[in-house]
Amino acid sequence: MSTETDGSLEAAAVRDLCLTDSRLQQHEAWEEYLMPAPHSITILTELVLACSDRDFSVNENPPEGSYRFLRNPDSFHACLMQVCNSGWEAFNKSHSSMDQIRLYSAVTPQYLREVLESQGDDEPVQSRLASKLRRIGEISSECVKLSVEPMKKFSKVHGIIKELLKACVDSKRCYKEKEEIVKDAIMENEMREKLAAETKRRTEQVAKDLAEELRQDRHNYDKAMKSYPGRKERIYKCTVEVIAEFFPKKTSRTVKTSITEFRVTQCGVKLEKARELAEKNREDMRMAEESLVETSLALKKCRTREIALASTIDQLVKGLAVLGAVKEKWERMFLFFQMLSNIIKIDFSPQLMDFVVLDDDRKMFHRRLLRDVFLRASISCNQVNMISRTYTEVYSKYLMERVSRLSRLVDMKSRREDETLQTEQLLQAYQRDEEDILELVRKNKAEFERMKLQIEQQMEQNQ
Template identity: 25%
Template sequence: MASQICANQYDISKAVLNVSRAADVKEEFELQMKSKTNWETYLVPGPMTIALLGELIMISASNDFSIKKNAPKDGYKYIRYLESFRACLMQVANEGYDAFSMAHRNMDEIRLHSMNIPDYIKQIVQILVQGDDQLVQLLLPDHLINMKDISEECTALSAAVENKFSSVIHTVQELLEACVNANKVYQENLEDIQTSIETTKMKEKAAKETKETIEKQMNKMEKFVDEAHSQLNTALNSTPSGLDMVVIDLIHGIWDGFTTLGSSIANICTGKRSAKSKCNTVRREDASENKQVCHIDEIPIYLKSNILLQYAFRLTDYLDKDKKLDMQKVYDARRDIVTSDWIKAGFDEVHKNMAGEHDCAPKHLALEICRMGIHVCNELSALAKSNKGNSNDNTKITEDIQELLNKAETFNSLNKKTTSAPAFIPQSPNMVNMPPRTGGFQSERLCQFKIEQTKQQMRFAQESYDKTFEAMKKANEELNEIIVSMQKLKVKEVDFDKTVKMLIKGMNALGNVKEQWEKMVRFFQMISSHIKICLNKSVKQLGNTSKTILKSVTYTSNSFVRDLIYQQAFQACNIANHVHMISETYTEVSDLYIMDQVSTLGRLIALNPNNSEFEKERAKLAKGCTKAQARILEIVKKKKEEFENKTDMRVKKLETELQPLIRGITPECKKQIEKNVSAGMRPLTTDELSQFC
C-alpha cells in the first residue's frame, strides 16, 4: 500500500512539473495580462482617430475666429495660436500626425530590443545550473547589465511616445477650455466639455498616483528578498530534523509569494485594477459602473497567503486517512518534543510581521488565520504533554484544523484573484531534482486546489476580455457616428457645435492610446527593478559561506540564492515576453493599416483646404481609414478566438494530465475545495462593497 502511494505521488509530482514548465507559466501570465492589455483592441479606433484629424483640417477652412477672450492670466501652455481657431485645429492635426509616426518608430525599436531578453535569460539559467558560485559572480552581472540597459532604453522609448500623446491631449483640452472661456460654446455643449475635461484631469491624476505607488512597491521588492531569507531561516531553525521535505514545501511557498509580488505589480501596471479585494476602495469613473481598485499596500498582506497555506497544510499532516488525529506524529516520545511547535513559530512570525501592514479586511483575515493556527498548535502541544492524545477531545481539534485549511484556501484564492498570480509556478533549477514528498492525501488536495484556482482564473480572464471587447465596440461605434456625419458635410456646412463634439471624441480616443503607452513604461520599470535587485543584492549574497542547510537533499543557502536569482530573472522575462508580443502586434497592425493613413494625413496637412486636390485626398483618407478599421477589427476577433482557445487548452491540459492522478479526493472534499476557491474569487456583492470598501 505504501509503495502504491509513493508511486502515485511520484506520478503526481512528475505531472505537476509538466504542467508548470516555464513556457506554460509564461503563457498563463500572458493570458491573465491579455484581458487587460490587448493592444489590438485599442488599435481599432486608430484609423478613425486619424480620419478625425483629417476632418479637423477640413474644418479649419471654415469661418475663423479668435479664442483669446478671457484667457488665463498666465496664458495657455499648449495652444499657440489664440488669434485663430483654424490654426489651433491645424496644430492638433500636426501633433496627432507626429504622435502616430513616433509611436510606430519607437514600438519597432522596442520589438527589436525585447526579442533579445529571452536569450539572456537562457544564458543566465545555464550559468545558474552549473552550481559554481564563483562562475555566477563572474559571468552573471554582464548578462543582467545587458538586460538592464535594454529595459532602460525601452522605458525611454515608451515614455517619449506617452509624452507625445499626452501633449496632443493637453492641446485639445486647452482648446476646449479656450472655447468655453471665449463664450463660443452653447449651453447644451458646455456640460459635455466640462465633464470631458474633468475626466481627463482625473485620469491624469490617477495615472500619476499609480506611477508613484508602483515605484513605492517596487522599492519594497528588496525588503521582500530579505523576508524570504528570514522565512527560510525560521523554518530551518524550528523544523525538527528529518522533515527536510517539509522545508522544501515551505520554500515553494516562498517562491509562490515572489510570483505573487511580480504578478500583483504587473496587474496594477495594466491600469485596469479590477481585483475584488474586500478592502478595495471604489473609484466611480462612470455613474453606471463601480470599479474596485486594489490598494497597493495590500500586496504585502497577500504575499503571506502562500506561506500561511503551507502551514495550514502541514497541520493536516497530523490527521490520518480517516481525518482523525494521529498523536504519534504530534509527539516524538524518543526525543520528547512536540513536532508541531515549528508550525506555531511560523504562524507567530507571520503574525508579528503583519503588525505594521495596512489596516484592511485582508489583514484581518490573515491575522485570524494566524490566531487560529497558533491556537491549534497550542492545543496539540497541551494534548501531547497531558498524554490525552487518545481521548475523545480530538474531534474539536480536527474540526479546527479543517476550518483553518478552509480559511487559508479562501485567503489564498482571494490573493490569486486580486493579484492575478498563477496557481502553478515554475520549479527553480536547484529545486527541480528534489525528491517528491509522500504526503498522499495532502499533496493531492493541494493539486486539486490549484487546478480549481486555474479554472476560475481562466474563466475570469475570458469574462474580462469579453467586457473589454464589448466596451471597445461601443466606443468605436460612437466615434464612427461622429466621423461619418462629418464626412457627409461640405466645408460651409460645418458648424462649431459639430466641431466641439468631434474634439471631445478625439480627445477620448487619444487618451486610450496614451494609457496603453503608460502601461508600457511601467512594464519596463518593473523589468529594471527585478534586474537591479539581482545585481545589487542577490548576486552579492553568493559571496557568503556555502553552508549546507538540508543535508539529506544537498540544498545549500547558496542554492537558495541562485534559485532566488532565477525567480527574479524569470519574472523579468515574463514581462519582457508580454511586451514583445504587444510590440509585435502593434508594429504589424500599424505597418499594415495605420501608417498608410498617417502618410495620407501628412499629404492632407500640406494641402490648402480650398485646393481641388484636397477633397480627393480627404475622400481617400476616409475610405482608407474605414477599410483599415474593418481589417483591424478582423484581427481583434481572430485574436479573441485564439485567446479563448488558449484558456480552454490550459484547463484541458490540467484535466487530462494531472486530474486523473488525483484519486484520493472524495466528492465531498472536492466540493469543499470548489467552495473555498469560489469564496475567495467571486465578485463582491453590493452589500459587501458598502461594508468593506
C-alpha cells in the same frame, strides 16, 4: 542553504507569479485601447479638410495670462494643424519607442538563458557573464525610459486638445451672443427698410401729385397770359384811365383788364410756389432714396454677417464633436502606453533586476529557484514583447498611412480632392479596421497564453 530558507524563497516566487497573473488580468481587454485609433485619425483629417475653406478665431474669450498649449488661437485652422502635428509626433515617437521595446524584449530571454546556462568560474566565463548581466540591467533601464516617452507625447496632445476644446466652447458662446446682436440688428434694419420704402413710395406719390398740379398751374398761367392785353392794349388802357379821371366812371374794358392782370399775377405766384414745392420734393426723394439704399446695404451686411456667424458656429459645433471624439480615443492611446509602462516598471524591470541580483549571488541560492526566476522573467519579457509587437503591427497596417496624411495636411490645396476621397473611403472602412485589430490582438494574446502555460508547466516540473 537551509531547507527553511529554500521554502521561504519558493513561497516568495509563488507569490510573485500570482501577482504577475493579477497584473495581466487587470489589462485583459487592452485591445479596446487600440481599436479606435485609426478612426480617430481619419475623423481629425476630415475636420481639417472641412475647415480649410474659411478660418475663424477661437480666441473670443482668452484666459487670463496666456494659453498654455495653443500657439495661434486666432486661427482655428492653425490650432487644428497644431493638433495634427503634435499627433503625428506622438504616434511616430510611440512607434519608435514600441519598436525598440519590442526588439529589447525579444532578445532578453536569450540573454537570460545564456546567463542561466553559463558554467565555470574562470575569468573569461565570468567576464562574459558580467557583460550579459550588465546588458540585461541596461535593457531594464532603457525599456523603462522608452515606455515613458509615448505617455509624455500623448499627454501633450491631450493638453492641446483639451485647451482647444475649452477655447471652442468659450468662442462658441461669444459667437452665439454676436449672432443674437446681429439678428436684432437685422430686425431693426428690416423695420427701417420697410419705413424707408414706404417714405420713398409716399414721396414718389407726392411728386406725381405735384407734377400734375404744376402742369395745371402752368396751363392756367399760360391761359391767363393769353387773355392779358398786349402793349397797344396797355397804352390804350392808360389813355382811357387818364380820360377817366375826368369822368365819373371807368369803362368796362378797364375793369376787365384789371381782373385779367390780377389773375395773371395770382397764377404766376401759384406757379412759382408749385415749382418750389416740386424742388423740395425732389430733395425729399433724393434723401428717401439714400436712406433706403443705406438701410438695404446695412441689412445686407447684417445678413452676410449672420451667415458667416452661423457657418462659424456650425463648424465649431462639428469641431467640438470631432475633437471630443479624438480626445476620448487618444486618451485610450494614453491608457495603452500607461498600461505598458506600468507593466515594464512594476513587473518587467523588477523581474530582470531580480534575476541579475540572484545570479550575482547564485552560490547562495538553489539553482532551481534561479530557474524559476528566469522563467518568470521570461513570461514578463514575452508579455511586453507581445504587447509592443502588436502595437507595431497595428501601426504598420492601420496607422502609418493615416499618420503620414496628418503631416501632409499643412498644404494640400492641389490635392484636396484626392485627400477628401481617400478620407471618405477610410471612414467607410473603420469598422472593418477595428474588427481586424481585434482579431490581431486576440491572436497575439492567445499565442502568449500558450507560451505562458508552457513556462508555468516547466516551473511546476522544477518543484
